[in-house]
Amino acid sequence: MNIIDKVNKVKYKIKSFFIKNYSFLFGLLATVASIIVIYDFLEKKYINIYGSNTEDIQVLNLTLIPHRYFLDKEIISTNLKVRNDFYATANILVTIKNYSDKKVFISSYTIKKDKDLMSTATSGGKFTIDINPHKSTLQTINAxxxxxxFLSQGINLKKIMPFFNTKDFKDAIYFKHDDYYMISNTNSIKAFNNYIDKVYNDSKIELFFYSNxxxxxxxxxxxxxxxYAIANGDGKFDHGSFLAMIHAIKKDEYDYGKAIYLEKR
Structure with missing residues (x-):
């Protein structure tokens, strides 16, 4: 048998297979097509109900905002010393940009973080979203x-408190420009980042933002x-501003109300 005969024989077998199994193959293709259609429908339905992660919403900056009593374990209340729930606690201030062509509403959020970063202290107000949509102030972001x-839930920073007595921190000089707190020594930022990695097993934070x-x-x-040393729109923490605020607290020059500078962001 020459090569042409062999090829013809193979072609005949393939043709015979498809003729014999036509119904089966047609049914298989129809089933696969149905599964794809159903999956596509369910996926759209799921997204419509629960939403999905979108690249049109981008996190530009995050800043830890310490409470005015950040360094005080106790505070005076009605002439009595009481435990300060905001000791070593900061709230996250986040800036988000809407790159879509439609208005976006952010109604709530959730956060996943290491248990050592968890705090029971919470804040509220006009510019705050909460884990519970009923307690949030709806944030509207135009196209x-x-x-x-703000994010309402505080971040527990007790493990980093010794850093504020180190030379790396003390050598830095802080200043304010238009109510924005800044620090002069970028080496302090590197030392602070390294210190966080040293004292926390996992400093990863996951944020989930919701609408409706x-x-x-x-x-x-x-x-x-x-x-980073200064907010630059790359979606990182502005630790320069945070460390500058701690310097201001130590010198009794911290203005918590102006520190949030929300209208100027």
Whole structure:
């Protein structure tokens, strides 16, 4: 048998297979097509109900904002010393930009972090979103615009408190410009990042932002130890501003109300 005969024989076998199994193959293709259609339908339905992560919503900056009594384990209340729930606690101030062509509403959020970073202290107010949508102040971000707001749940920073007595921290000089706190020594930022990595097993933070009632619109992940000297829109922590605020607290020059500078962001 020559090569041409062999090829013809193979072609005949293939043709015979398809003729004999036509019904089966047709049914298989129809089943696969149905599964794809159903999956596509369910996926759209799921997204419509629960939402999905979108690249049109981008986190630009995050800043740890310490409470005015950040360094005080106790405070005076009605002439009595009481435990300060905001000791070593800071709230995250986040700036988000809407790159879509539609208005976006952020109604709530959730956060995942190491247990050592968890705090029971919470804050509220006009520019604050909460884990519970009923307790949140709805944040509206118009198309192409950005918005800065607080996350209600505090971050426990007790493990980093010794850093504020180190030479790396003390050598830094802080100043304010238009109510924005800044620090002069960028080496302090590197030392602070390294210190965070040293004292926390895992400094990763995951943020989930929702619109409507728990409809996911953004997932954002970063490390607390990945901070910069000044906010530059790259989605990192502005640790320069945070350390400058701690310097101001130590010198009794901290203005908590102006520190949030929300209208100027």
């Amino acid at each position: 192409g615009e950005k918005k800065t707001f 009632y728990k409809k996911l619109i953004k997932i954002y992940e970063l490390k607390l130890s990945d901070g």
